[in-house]
Amino acid sequence: MIDVTKLHAGDIVYLDEVIYTARDAAHLRIAGLLENNADLPVNFKDSFIYYAGPTPTKPDGIVGSIGPTTSSRMDKFVSMMPKLGVKGMIGKGPRSESVKKACQEYKMVYLIVTGGAGALLSKRVVSCEEVAFNDLGCESIKKLEVKNFPAIVAYDTYGNDIFER
């Protein structure tokens, strides 16, 4: 398990972690549940949220192609991330100031993985289980165990930003 406070923007990390996939639709549902003080279907504590919706798993496979989707679409949900207790978020592309600030304030990191490298990333997933919102299909929440999953630290817990030019 990775200590995110030891990470710095620009570091390459190889994750051995539990991560949960969630995209637009799943975030919207989680936000709704939190608003109504309802129970969450998943305990996200100390895990990572991965903005991804894989291709369907083949009958003999573990998971389909699973690269990142554009993170900035989920920026408006960043305030609920500390409530979920996640260590960080994984996706692609730059995000808003609010995400950078939240990472610093709540000791989270934003990691990026190579967009369009879904085949390569799928080989680093050792297990995949659909755990919530199954009706959302590729947008359901899937629990993944990853090994040697290559990511780059984009926003660290110190307010640094890899995209700053």
Next chain:
Amino acid sequence: MRTIRTIDIKNAVKQAIYEACHNLNSFTLGLLKKAKETEDKELSKEVICQILDNASLAKEEHIPMCQDTGIVTCFVKMGNEVTVDGDLVKAINEGVREAYNDFYLRKSVADPITRINTKDNTPAIVHVQTEVSDRFVIKIAPKGAGSENMSKLKMLNPIDGIKGIKEFVLNAVKEADGRPCPPIFLGIGIGGNFEECAFMAKEALLREEGSPNEEIAKLENEILEEVNKTGIGPMGLGGKTTCLGVFINTAPCHIASLPVAVNIQCHANRHVEVKL
């Protein structure tokens, strides 16, 4: 008169989609290999290496290159000496349906309001153009939303000219930054009208060589150079590799208009041509 069978169209579309989603085309592969040699920023080079490794894995192990296997656009060129023995659009959609089901591709098409998924990735977007020939050519381009969402259209004023066009394109690229999976390709439509310039921008992305028009080819090169000076780099990590190709199509427009559309394409640049 030559008759094209709908079953052959369906099968051709299906195979072309498989090809587009699993095998990075040699044109794009060549450009990425070159970029790997010229990019000197370490993280950015790493990203290009991963993209190349991903392409090999996808091909060898039959895994889609990208999880976003896109919404399918089909450009059909149909000569006056050919006829189809049934419903062309239906045949294309049958091919899409079978490809996305049989090859385990992601179904990414939904109703725009209810967001209910159509569950088979149909309908495809089909453009049919006629010509005087006995040819029947389908170009298939499945495109993901990451890059499509960053595309833009603007009705410029005629006096804005080349300077205005460049400014608009550069701003679109800068605003998109690392989101559309750079290194990108740019398809640009200049002229026509509102929908024609958007169509030209998308169609230009099917090209693999510069414009035959010298002036336009020059503009393509200038924009490529300027985009690569932005320093956005692969996945927004900086460096000199932001764009791998710029393709411009033009058409005459109204004296009071200068429509410009820029269609941003990710590094997968998926397109396959089939002749029947």
